[in-house]
Amino acid sequence: MNLHKFKLQSIFLSVPLVLLIACSDPVIPLVELPPEPTPLESQSPPTIGDDADRLVQEKEPGLTDASIRIAVIADSPNEYLNDAEGLSVWQSVEAWAESINRSTKLAGREVIVERIDSATFRHVEAIDAVCQGDYFALVGSFAVNDSDGLNLLQSPDCLLPDFPAATFSLRRLYSGRTYQSNPISGVTSNAGWASYFAQREPSASENVSILLPELPSIVLAGERLLESATAQGLEFSHSPVYEIESDFQSESEALLQSGSDSLVWVTSGRELLRFLDTLQNTEPEKSFGFISCGQRCYNPDWVASAGEVGQGVSVWLPHLPIEEAELNDELLRYLFFMNLTHGPESRPTAAGIAAWSAALLFEESVSRSVGANSASYKPENLSQEGVHAAAQSITFWDARGLHGISNPADVIPSSCFVIMTLDDGLWEREFPSRPGELSCEDENLVELKATANLEEIEEELESPE
Structure with a gap:
């Protein structure tokens, strides 16, 4: 299977950029405005009603x-x-x-x-x-x-x-x-990240955990993620729903008992650190083949607080880092x-x-x-x-x-993504390996079937007030 890359345009600035560079901080230009985007192609306004040239009558x-x-x-x-x-x-x-x-x-x-x-x-x-x-x-x-x-x-x-x-x-x-x-x-989801981990860590991908807080919207979104990631080769053996204010002690013990070899996280990055801290205190030798945090951990504040616990945590992004x-x-x-x-x-x-x-x-x-x-x-x-x-x-x-x-x-997403992994307090590109590229295979997209009607279930569930 060929890997199609989506290569984004490089830019060449006529003067050097002065950059803020700190451990794990984003690179933010301070003095030079990037080029203005190319103007839109001429667009005729869409026809609205019987008279496309009508003026707006009401405020x-x-x-x-x-x-x-x-x-x-x-x-x-x-x-x-x-x-x-x-x-x-x-x-x-x-x-x-x-x-x-x-x-x-x-x-x-x-x-x-x-x-x-x-x-x-x-x-x-x-x-x-x-x-x-x-x-x-x-x-x-x-x-x-x-x-x-x-x-x-x-x-x-x-x-x-x-x-x-x-x-x-x-x-x-x-x-x-x-x-x-x-x-x-x-309903059409980008799950290319799951395919990558299934191929990189075939053994760890056979025993994956995902923990979901007891909030209906997140549980239902988690069910959809389970279906899309399973279609790409991950096998979930442990998927408990935990109390929102849990201290994670019982969840850590249950995960250890399940023998899970990898972890997918879908909610607060800060909660992931708290869970990993509890897990480490319970079993200091526990390690994972991979930990995927979606996009939630791609946050400079999270990196600053992650310390050694965050080492090796990965995020997948639908855009360049x-x-x-x-x-x-x-x-x-x-x-x-x-x-x-x-x-x-x-x-x-x-x-x-x-x-x-x-x-x-x-x-x-x-x-x-x-x-x-x-x-x-x-x-x-x-x-x-x-x-x-x-x-x-x-x-x-x-x-x-x-x-x-x-x-x-x-409602069709791009099939493109990149995986970044935290290494010594810095996000490092893991896949694809070449800077400026995204993996954009058509096979990254998954069409949901079993969970595609969950909006009907969502309508019946009420969030706690």
Whole structure:
């Protein structure tokens, strides 16, 4: 089987970059703005209703002649379920808005970003606040209970276009109003990482553990991951659901009794460290063939706190790593504007990069809806309905080269990924081995069958309040 590589464009800057380099910290340029992206090809606005040239008669929420107001719903840090992903996605959408407002603006308007905290178990209230508030769209959201309140988002009174950084429920992803830049965890999922570990560690891959916190959305997402990873060669022998506030003592003992040789982790990276600490205290000699942390551990704060316990933990990313930002214009732009907007407080993470990608998809949809860079450009016609229509036409998309080719309109992810492994406090590329490349085999994608209807189950389960 041939390995097809997706090689991202290298950039050559005319002057040296001054870089912040610290152990495990991302490389963030300080002085040189990356090249401006190539302007969009001329796009005629999609036809809406019977008259494609009609003016917007009613006031659109969150929209004036001078500004577009958008909301970002995210969970603030929770001791047991997430780290700083919410902060990172808020910062990332704000950084994107800064890049827009410093250039041509969006449909001639300044972008205003509002943070909305769903606090893990308050997503219904967050959705209600956005639907009742003065917002044009949801952009870059990242909330674990994102199906809670979906009926409000889908109601005729709330026409918000929804461009999340990530979706945790199939109901949200397939809401009919949701468009994800690279929907890696849908009915069609990217599970190439599992195939890689199955081939690299065939023995350890026959006895894999996955621990799931007792939160319905994560348990159901975990079931889908189990199906996709199993299809790629992993065999799960131990998959308990644990209490959210567990001290991990009984879970550690149960894992040791199961004889598991490898571990897949799907929730907070900080919780992974706490579990590994407990496991090491219980059995100091225990080791794993591999530990995969998805994208959750790709966070500078996690690396700083990992110490020796994090040695050998791997993440898989659907985009180039921050450590190779100099090889990708758009990744470099992301880091530049994160630093420009938030300075030393910036938190670039995998979730943040996904939020930036979501904002780019929103930007593309807005631009198409008003015919940007074409003779039919009419920014005064910007509407939520027009953005929906434009988003539904985007079937070939790579977020300006930030990730592989995806099809947001039909919810098909890119097949591309890279695996990074923590070694002595630094993320090191493991696979593919050549810098600047992603593995993009068609076989990396898996079509779910047994768990494809879990959105129906999700509708019956309620998150604890």
